[in-house]
Amino acid sequence: MDLKLFLVSFAAVFLSELGDKSQLAAIALGGSSPSPKAVFFGTASALILASFISVVLGGSSSFFLPEKIVKGIAAIGFGLLGLRLLWPESSENI
Numbered sequence: 001m002d003l004k005l006f007l008v009s010f011a012a013v014f015l016s017e018l019g020d021k022s023q024l025a026a027i028a029l030g031g032s033s034p035s036p037k038a039v040f041f042g043t044a045s046a047l048i049l050a051s052f053i054s055v056v057l058g059g060s061s062s063f064f065l066p067e068k069i070v071k072g073i074a075a076i077g078f079g080l081l082g083l084r085l086l087w088p089e090s091s092e093n094i
Contacts, residue, residue: 013051022047 017023026043030036061070 017047 022043026039029043030039033039058070
């Protein structure tokens, strides 16, 4: 196993998950549950499954799409999300 890749992956996912909605849900469930251990194993299993699906999809997409295109799509997606955060929601939704 490539230790450097492991550490980079761990750091990226760990930092991106801090303060995430899933972490807040786990805090709420753990605090109100009679079995925090079950909440831990449930949330850990969900994160592992979601990561597994992402890795499988990412690995299989590399056969169909060049890395530059995948990175470009990701950059555009994050850019659009960032732009969306700059404007408040329209008054029509009030």
